[in-house]
Amino acid sequence: METETGNGGHMPRDDQPMSLIELVYAVLFRPVSALGYVARARPVKEALVVAFAVYIFQGLLASARLPAELTARLPAEAGLVPGGLPASLGFPVFVTSVLAAAVGWFLATAVFHLLAGFMGHSGSGTALFAGLGFAALPLAFGATGNFILGSLAGLGSLAALTTVAGLAWSLSLVAVAIRETYGTTTGRATAVLFLPLAAIIGIIIIITVTMVIAALPLVNYFGAHSL
Amino acid sequence: MRQRVVVAGLVVVLVAVLGLAFWLPGRGRPGLGGGAGGSVGIVAIEGVISDGSSSGGLLGAVVGARTVVEQLRQAEEDGNVKAVVLRLNSPGGSAAASQEIARAVQRLREAGKPVVASMGDTAASGAYWVASAADKIVADPATITGSIGVIIQVQNLQELYDKLGIDSQVIKSGPHKDMGSGNRPLTSAEKDIFQGMVDDIYDQFVEAVAAGRGLSRQEVARLADGRVYTGRQARQLGLVDTLGDYREALSLAASLAGLPEPPAVKTFTRPSPWSFILSQIQSAPYHLRLPAFQPDYWLLAPAIEPAQ
Numbered sequence: 001m002e003t004e005t006g007n008g009g010h011m012p013r014d015d016q017p018m019s020l021i022e023l024v025y026a027v028l029f030r031p032v033s034a035l036g037y038v039a040r041a042r043p044v045k046e047a048l049v050v051a052f053a054v055y056i057f058q059g060l061l062a063s064a065r066l067p068a069e070l071t072a073r074l075p076a077e078a079g080l081v082p083g084g085l086p087a088s089l090g091f092p093v094f095v096t097s098v099l100a101a102a103v104g105w106f107l108a109t110a111v112f113h114l115l116a117g118f119m120g121h122s123g124s125g126t127a128l129f130a131g132l133g134f135a136a137l138p139l140a141f142g143a144t145g146n147f148i149l150g151s152l153a154g155l156g157s158l159a160a161l162t163t164v165a166g167l168a169w170s171l172s173l174v175a176v177a178i179r180e181t182y183g184t185t186t187g188r189a190t191a192v193l194f195l196p197l198a199a200i201i202g203i204i205i206i207i208t209v210t211m212v213i214a215a216l217p218l219v220n221y222f223g224a225h226s227l
Numbered sequence: 228m229r230q231r232v233v234v235a236g237l238v239v240v241l242v243a244v245l246g247l248a249f250w251l252p253g254r255g256r257p258g259l260g261g262g263a264g265g266s267v268g269i270v271a272i273e274g275v276i277s278d279g280s281s282s283g284g285l286l287g288a289v290v291g292a293r294t295v296v297e298q299l300r301q302a303e304e305d306g307n308v309k310a311v312v313l314r315l316n317s318p319g320g321s322a323a324a325s326q327e328i329a330r331a332v333q334r335l336r337e338a339g340k341p342v343v344a345s346m347g348d349t350a351a352s353g354a355y356w357v358a359s360a361a362d363k364i365v366a367d368p369a370t371i372t373g374s375i376g377v378i379i380q381v382q383n384l385q386e387l388y389d390k391l392g393i394d395s396q397v398i399k400s401g402p403h404k405d406m407g408s409g410n411r412p413l414t415s416a417e418k419d420i421f422q423g424m425v426d427d428i429y430d431q432f433v434e435a436v437a438a439g440r441g442l443s444r445q446e447v448a449r450l451a452d453g454r455v456y457t458g459r460q461a462r463q464l465g466l467v468d469t470l471g472d473y474r475e476a477l478s479l480a481a482s483l484a485g486l487p488e489p490p491a492v493k494t495f496t497r498p499s500p501w502s503f504i505l506s507q508i509q510s511a512p513y514h515l516r517l518p519a520f521q522p523d524y525w526l527l528a529p530a531i532e533p534a535q
Contacts, residue, residue: 024237025230057241064248144244151247
């Protein structure tokens with residue numbers, strides 16, 4: 001019955017179709033079997049609904065909080081704008097946030113699919129796309145925890161931890177989605193997941209070092225010729 | 228059934244969080260956009276004063292006179308704004324741009340709206356010119372201000388060009404058409420011309436400060452040798468009215484306009500997210516900022532190295 005290495009090729013006959021609510025519940029409480037089903041059934045429409053619901057939620061939360069947070073962080077204007085930055089500032093933040101998340105979803109699918117191919121695995125890009133969509137679900141909880149703890153006095157420093165926890169949960173779901181899509185091991189799926197991150201970190205280090213080296217003559221020049 | 232309840236519960240929690248998120252930031256922010264009984268307008272002048280539009284850049288913020296004048300005009304025409312606080316954090320800039328902003332401040336006062344200048348880190352030279360047009364000046368004790376004077380700097384790059392083998396050919400309609408060119412040193416006649424310009428702008432500067440501060444021309448000229456003063460020194464010399472921070476400037480503006488405390492505030496200068504990001508880079512030490520962006524006629528405080 002299986003014609004591909006991974007589970008993304010065909011849907012086994014014993015898989016019962018799952019509704020959106022069943023899928024959401026299963027991804028939260030039975031992620032391995034849920035993402036295995038997603039890899040086989042490729043419920044792209046449901047994935048789109050879940051992922052965009054999460055992105056829109058994150059975008060709205062960011063747009064609601066950013067003007068006040070930005071005001072607090074502005075070094076000179078903090079005392080200058082007691083009324084805070086206008087709430088309308090949140091709209092471009094919302095649009096940018098949702099678009100960036102959606103583009104990131106497509107790009108991550110493409111990069112992971114390509115890397116999995118390089119590592120000798122085969123599977124369905126559509127299945128991976130759906131899996132990554134569902135894997136975004138914990139990000140909503142991370143953002144929620146961040147907001148609640150960030151709003152409580154004295155717990156601000158813990159707020160970032162909830163975002164990290166949400167991200168870690170989401171990444172673990174991504175790893176499961178990759179594993180189930182390509183029928184590979186958890187170790188190889190994790191390698192597919194983290195290789196792009198390692199590459200990005202390496203590129204950032206190279207760019208930073210290059211910029212510092214390029215800027216050194218400027219620093220020396222203006223250090224000697226200050227106004 | 229259990230699945231539906233759990234998922235519905237999660238959706239309800241997330242929607243409630245969203246509602247809270249939009250509700251919370253608005254609380255406890257009196258006066259955003261102005262109160263019904265009148266408000267104090269805020270116009271910020273932060274960065275080097277220049278002509279044109281304001282912009283935030285990697286090399287430092289530029290305060291465009293056109294932008295500031297437009298903001299002052301909006302404050303003048305806004306019936307709800309009863310007074311204006313000018314928040315200054317600028318080493319100065321171009322003479323004409325400073326004059327334009329100072330004139331717009333005078334128009335505000337002529338419209339019956341008191342103007343209070345609030346000095347931050349630095350409000351020197353061209354920024355002091357602007358401040359002197361206000362009804363009152365409030366400075367922090369450690370504010371760097373003063374620097375009443377004019378400077379024109381011309382670089383003679385002739386030796387550098389010679390080393391590089393660059394031979395500049397100049398065809399000009401008159402003997403002074405290329406005065407100030409970096410290709411050659413200034414002639415004594417050109418130095419006299421530049422000195423005449425500096426002296427004339429300096430006279431205008433001193434007259435503006437004398438008129439704005441209610442001092443005699445001689446008194447201002449005695450203080451106007453180009454040096455900078457601290458806020459406290461400037462207070463003792465009559466260049467500043469009160470020592471205090473931004474909040475005290477706000478209160479002073481409110482009391483001048485007969486507004487209740489704390490006053491509602493309407494901000495006319497709003498930094499963009501992009502300028503916020505760049506402002507993080509602009510926090511670099513002063514000596515990283517490029518002098519090549521200086522205008523020709525410079526009303527600037529001397530560079531102040533940050534504390535080590």
